[in-house]
Amino acid sequence: MSALRLALVGAPNSGKSTLFNGLTGGTAKVANYSGVTVETRSGIFSTAAGDDIELIDLPGIYGINARSTDERIAVDMISGRLPGVAAPDAILVLIDAATLRTHLHTVLQMKAFGRPMIVVLNMIDLAERDGLELDVAKLEAALGVPVVTARATRAPGRAALMERLAEEAPKWARNDSDAPLTIPELDLKALQTDARRIAREATLHEPAANKFTRTVDNVVLNPFAGPLILAAILFLMFQAVFTWATPYMDGIEWLAAWLGETVAAIMPDGLMQSLIVDGIIAGVGSVIVFLPQIVILFTFILLLEASGYMTRAAFLMDELMLRVGLNGRAFIPLLSSFACAIPGIMSARTIENERDRLTTILVAPLMTCSARLPVYTLMIAAFIPNETVWGFIGLQGLVMFGLYIAGVVSAVIVAFVLKRTVTRGAAQSLIMELPTYKMPNARDFFLGLWMRVAAFLKRAGTVIFAVSVILWVLTTFPLGAEGLRQTIAGRIGSILEPVLAPIGFNLEIAIALIPGLAAREVAVGALGTVYAVQGAEENTEGLAAVLQSAWSLPTALAFLAWYVFAPQCLATLAAARRETNSWAWTGFMFVYLFVLAWLAAGATYHIARFAGL
Amino acid sequence: MGMTLEELARGQIARVIGFRSEDSGLEPKLREIGFAEDDEVEIVHFGPLMARPVCVRLNRTLIALRRNEAAAIEVSIG
Structure with a gap:
């Protein structure tokens, strides 16, 4: 029954x-x-x-x-x-x-x-x-x-x-x-x-309202201290994502490299070995590397939500978001989008006003998602000198921070423009309950974290696995092709080349961007494959060295600028399609991101060349 | 005539006596989250930047509202 x-x-x-x-x-x-x-x-x-x-x-x-x-x-x-x-x-x-x-x-x-x-x-x-x-x-x-x-x-x-x-x-x-x-x-x-x-x-x-909550709120919602505390929490969160994750990421990279070498030693040389080592282990490994960062980011987001702080953050941000044309409630979806735009787009459902929700969905991909991190990390390691500026700030970290800020600033500008053009509408309401502060529950936390980790691993095991195999096929066949241009991937890339050449992108980048459609981070593995650097995915320094000699600095900077907008992520587009229930808005999102990416990359390339870099 | 929640000073305790708004959709929203006649209300925090949002204590709960929403709630003091 x-x-x-x-x-x-x-x-x-x-x-x-x-x-x-x-x-x-x-x-x-x-x-x-x-x-x-x-x-x-x-x-x-x-x-x-x-x-x-x-x-x-x-x-x-x-x-x-x-x-x-x-x-x-x-x-x-x-x-x-x-x-x-x-x-x-x-x-x-x-x-x-x-x-x-x-x-x-x-x-x-x-x-x-x-x-x-x-x-x-x-x-x-x-x-x-x-x-x-x-x-x-x-x-x-x-x-x-x-x-x-x-x-x-x-x-x-x-x-x-x-x-x-x-x-x-x-x-x-x-x-x-x-x-x-x-x-x-x-x-x-x-x-x-x-x-x-x-x-x-x-x-x-019936007693008076919860005293503990009131005491904490006197500090946390203070008009002066409140925003500072919020900024400090966000700073800590991003700091954690970048620094605490490093040892674990190194560990996973080492493991993937070890697995690749072991398999290569056991299996006879040939196509099958190449498929498993260069295609599957390298491709999937290059994505699993981000698991620690995703775990840390979601740990923060889940704890902020469960403790009751997240709605306070929305309250503090409301005025700022209003001036941009968004709603305080959009803060939570947009913060989640730093991990991945997909949960961000889905959590925009809590926004009551349809126009606000649409604007939030449209700008969510501008928040630098964790999939862009590997791309940034690689390019920065290769092209930005590890120097200190103003005595104490690392130049590499500063560039990374700048890329994040570029994403946020673009989101602000895009939201501002959208609210005054296509998503114009009546004023919306806030009306939101602020819960009392609570100790997060361990079971809820671990279940919530597991749900998100499982979703990520599932993606790595399916989409990214498939893309790795397909890319390997495209760059390997036809057998005996002389040079990249003659492979299937090379031929597809040549079609895109005329569009990308004006912004300083070469054939290899054009090829790497195609598999990047499935997941942005795949571009790193793809660059590794197209430059035929054995094991480049596990050892970023190897690929970084190759890129240093193959690319000019303006090209590298243009590539970074492209990735601030990076329109290509099928999963995000699919989520946007589902949530907006409209092909037109999904198409609009893709086109505007593509145009911005192209313009930003082009401007960066030409300005950098003009500056003599 | 009467005062609205928006006009209260911070920490001034009042009782809800009714609703008034040009936006007819606002009253049901405010009632739904819990505002009702005879409820005790108090502005406990103002948002930063001379902001539109205010944090209101409604009985034992806290509600974030915009000023225009608070202005739709009529209150009496004492």
Whole structure:
């Protein structure tokens, strides 16, 4: 028999992910529904009575008045409006116990659907520590639905809920009908009055707001100290990505090189050996190298989110973002885009205003994603002298920083122009809850990190694996080709050459840019392959030396400038297509990035030549 | 006539008495996140750069709003 379907509903920060991970053990499956941009997690667990329950995690909502795309998905799911998906059999409403009075109306709104329900007052331990006293029995009687308290982070804290689910689940009827539920017409004011009365009657003692949060906010949200602290956190984050990751990256490079040499020693010389060593190990290895940087970046982002700081950052950045034409909420997607534009583009869903969301998606690829790091690292190692300027700042680090800033500044300019032209629209609202500060939960953190690492490894194992093989074929065949130009890759590259020659790019670059379409970082491996440097991917210094003699400095600088915009990343374009649901906007994104990349590279090349570099 | 949340000084505690806005979509949004009649509100922080966003305490929760949104909430002091 199929599992009963239980929708997990609650405000953002009510601890939905924690409860979800706790109940399902983190064995989530991400479900995609055709035709809509939906991605919800669901996982199955069993009650003591033996009923299987499929828990469906939904984006945070306060009620049924959906504002953002995210919220619409949640309301559509609950009411059975997603194509081919029946309405869930029951609804679990999760409320942060500490904010019962403010959020109780969510329960009344969900009740209006007339489905079986269970209400969970989460983080009861924190609320009680603050001094909140609730009469749960009274609340249950007033609401007319089961109410339990919980501490979702720990199994004993979920015991009461599990017990109650075992009692309630047999009473739920399976809903196989595709007919959507009617979305009730609600008088919000009357509903709130009811909710306030019920909450007041069920509250024995209500303390003042959380003191710790207030004390921290006095510093963190201070108009002067706040922005400085934010800048310091961001600085620390990027510093960590660049320096802490180095030993691990060196280790992975060493491992890939060792693996390549070992395989080369065992296997007989020939095509097969070349495919595995030059194609697969070198190609995939050159990408796996970034795993440490991705882990560090996501560690910061996940901890900032879980602790409650991220919304504060959005609050602090709101004015600045407004002046550019974005929304404070866009700060989080854009920060994620430094790791990878894809999660950034997806998290733009929390932005309520469609025009703001579109602008955010369009500029997200301008944030320097981690895939561009290897390209920057290689070019800087090869062409920028390791000198100190102004006594203490490394020139190489300064150039790297400059490239990041170039990306951010371009994003600001592009957003500014877009908001005044194609994505012009009415002013949007902020209205965002700032959660109390919390100690991040270890299980949630590691599960979240694993999800992202797994996605990255999957990409390395599939797309990048395939591209490595294809590139190897293109640069190896036809056998006996004399020189690069005669290979298949060379012939394809020659077609692009006339477009790229004016900006100082040679045939080898043209060839390297094509596989870079699949993933930007592949360009490094591709350059290695086309310059036929054995093992260049594992040993950047080898390739760097070759590039030094093969390229002029203006060409190298132009290549760096190109990569600030680098339009080529199929996965990003696919994500943009999915999220904007529009080929036109996706095409627009590609074209504008391409034009900017071309202009920036060209300008850099000619200015550098003119300057006599 | 009455005051709005936007006009409060920092730390001045008031009660919500109603909503008024030319944008008819604003009231449901404010109600949805939790603002209601008789709720206790207080501006706890102003954003940097003489900013439009303000941080408001609503009962025991904190909500970030823009000034124009705060101006849609009518309050009375004391």
